[in-house]
Amino acid sequence: MHIIQKVSIVSLFLNLAFAIPLTLRQRGLAHPDLQAAVKSWGIYFLILMGGMVAVNILAAILIAIFSRGQGFDDPTDERDRMIELKAVRVFNILFFLSFLAFAALMALGLELFAAFFWLAAGIFVSGLALHLTFIICYQRGC
Amino acid sequence: MKGKDSITNTIRTQRFFAGEMTQQELANRVGVSRQTILAIENGKYAPSLLLAFQIAGVFGKPLTEVFHYQTAKESKK
Numbered sequence A: 001m002h003i004i005q006k007v008s009i010v011s012l013f014l015n016l017a018f019a020i021p022l023t024l025r026q027r028g029l030a031h032p033d034l035q036a037a038v039k040s041w042g043i044y045f046l047i048l049m050g051g052m053v054a055v056n057i058l059a060a061i062l063i064a065i066f067s068r069g070q071g072f073d074d075p076t077d078e079r080d081r082m083i084e085l086k087a088v089r090v091f092n093i094l095f096f097l098s099f100l101a102f103a104a105l106m107a108l109g110l111e112l113f114a115a116f117f118w119l120a121a122g123i124f125v126s127g128l129a130l131h132l133t134f135i136i137c138y139q140r141g142c
Numbered sequence B: 001m002k003g004k005d006s007i008t009n010t011i012r013t014q015r016f017f018a019g020e021m022t023q024q025e026l027a028n029r030v031g032v033s034r035q036t037i038l039a040i041e042n043g044k045y046a047p048s049l050l051l052a053f054q055i056a057g058v059f060g061k062p063l064t065e066v067f068h069y070q071t072a073k074e075s076k077k
Helices: A003-028 A034-066 A078-107 A112-140 B011-017 B023-030 B034-041 B049-059 B072-076
Strands: B006-009 B067-070
Touching (some): A003 A112, A078 B034, B011 B034, B023 B034, B023 B049
Antiparallel strands (some): B006 B067
């Protein structure tokens, strides 16, 4: 199994373990006014995105420790670059679509919570799709 | 459903005739990872023209002896 595949699998599960409780906690918070709600969602997004990056770094560190650094010195070749390109493309498409849906929900005048929750789900799903693309492409080719 | 054209190869055979060259050795000589050689051998990845020429060059063979273009019709046979 390729080292990036291993890191992606660990990242996927760590992201699930990190983002789901964080989102559920955010869902349960009650905000008296709009200003407080927007501030709360802003903090939530900062934690979510920063946390997702941190979780990816943590996954790479864990794999490096357990595999004793094996595989990390492999050269990055054209196949790695092609898979990375596909994964980033999948991420971009999903992120763009979720942002579009978020904007549409706001335009429709839906509740702030629903729109932000959709955006959070979009960011999260895009991140998961990125890792899944890595896993599938390294396993089956793409 | 319309099938896909593919590129097959004889890398495994060429490695055998090159004194059972390992995948790692071949990977080192062309500057890619062992996993990439494995993916090419198994037909999961079609290499770039440059890499294909480099691999054929390691075995001292022309490109067409190591890589074969196969149309969807031919692979059905």
